[in-house]
Amino acid sequence: MADPGLRTATSADLHAAADALGLSPAALAPALVEPRARVLVGVEGQVVLLRRQWADDATAEAVAVRRTGVPLDHPDVLATAAGWGCDRVRHLATDRVGEVPLPPADAPLAVRFAVLSALAATRVETAVALARGTGVARTKDDGSPAVAADGAAHAAAVAVLGDLGVPVLSEESSDAPVPDGSPWIVLDPLDGTGNFAAGLPPWAFSAALVDDGRPVAGLVADLSSGRRWWALEGRGAVRDGVPIGPRPGGTVVVPSGPRGAVVGVPETARRVRITGCTAVDLCLVADGAAAAWHDVDRSGTHVHDVAGGLAVLLAAGGTALTEEGEPLRLRPDTETKIRLVAAADETTARELLAALA
Incomplete structure (x- = not known):
């Protein structure tokens, strides 16, 4: 029988998941709303509590804090780690480590973009933190602010997304030529520069894959809070692992x-x-x-x-x-x-x- 997979837990799963992990509901509840934590549950009682953290080499890793019935290399654990832009999964109790694989070169471009844009966002997260407070702030021709972190974010993102082999356009560089009918990537390495400089959230990394004028895949990572929105045309959109949809309001x-x-x-x-x-x-x-x-x-x-x-x-x-x-x-x-x-x-x-x- 095929594995039905894991899904991101909601408040309705809290008590059962906490019991399975040997935790009180109060101890597990913050993980349901914290962007850098994730509780995955399965239909047969499987549960894993993951946390995103920084490793000694300045990369990110997904740490399996507690788990029952879920192997470290479960596809949905690896997918969560990839969505966080993590290089590896680590088991807290044993310190056992597994690498997060990248999609093969023959995978659909949108799938490769989804994984690499998440990794790029993590590299940008490090780059802007290192660049904070360095260089000289200036004002662009359009009146928007620019700081050293903008250039650092651009370099970090392009170093990852350039591997996709399609033109990458960015706020921080001159436009690359895009042949007619070809897909292209466009990114804002640090959206909300003024907020970042002032320490006033949010500021974000934003990237999209565009084909025939349509943004067919995209990632927005709020670098100030850890929230991540991900989308793929035909497969919907999620925020921190939970499917989302718009609604009327005021x-x-x-x-x-x-x-x-x-x-x-x-x-x-x-x-x-x-x-x-x-x-x-x-x-x-x-x-x-x-x-x-x-x-x-x-x-x-x-x-x-x-x-x-x-x-x-x-x-x-x-x-x-x-x-x-x-x-x-x-x-x-x-x-x-x-x-x-x-x-x-x-x-x-x-x-x-x-x-x-």
């Missing part, structure tokens, strides 16, 4: 307030949030924390700012429209600004466009 998120004006929102909006991190904003719409996002009453945004978050949103079932109300198509151009609305559904998106008209 919260609208925007990149910033328009200078000298008020933020445009539909009549159904009850509150506006400004996080300073566009990639995370779009993921908040994807997972239902917010109902919509837009930049229509501003000067616009860039493809690297939105691609990773849009991949998550669209795979989760959300909608993105241009300011003209057309489906958004991404182009390999990090210089030209675009304006769009992103929402839980098309009705909400069009209501927002009407309110902004």
Whole structure:
């Protein structure tokens, strides 16, 4: 009989999982909400408690703190470790170690991207921590801040994603040529630089694989909290191992307030949030924390700012429209600004466009 696999535990699994691991529910409960911890459960009573931690060589590893009926090399344990950008899995009790394999070279490009983008996010996490407080801060031509960590994040990400053999576009470099009809990667190595410099969460790594104008795979890693959103076209989107989906609501998120004006929102909006991190904003719409996002009453945004978050949103079932109300198509151009609305559904998106008209 085929192994039905493991899934990420929810609050409904807490008492049974805690009992199986020999823990009190109170001791296990934080692992259900902490992004750097994961409880996996199976239909036959299998349970494993994993924690992400740093190893002595500055790589990340997934540590099996407690387990029952789950081998270290279980596919879902390895998949969790890969999603965290870990190089290995370690058993806490015995110190036994197993490597996290990379997809083979003949695996689908989107699958290889999913694993390598997670690994890139971890390398970026280290790079920006090392670069914090170094170099000289400056202001880019578009008015956005830049610090040494931006360049360090770019170098760390490209060193990993370059192995995929497709053009990699980035906020921190000139655009590479993309042949017609070819897939390409676009990333914002450190989205929310101003937040990072101020120590005000969130700041994130964002990457997307784009094919025929569609972001077909994406990862957004909130480096300030450990939250990770992952998406693959046709397979949905998850946040920290749990499937997500958008939903209507009264919260609208925007990149910033328009200078000298008020933020445009539909009549159904009850509150506006400004996080300073566009990639995370779009993921908040994807997972239902917010109902919509837009930049229509501003000067616009860039493809690297939105691609990773849009991949998550669209795979989760959300909608993105241009300011003209057309489906958004991404182009390999990090210089030209675009304006769009992103929402839980098309009705909400069009209501927002009407309110902004």
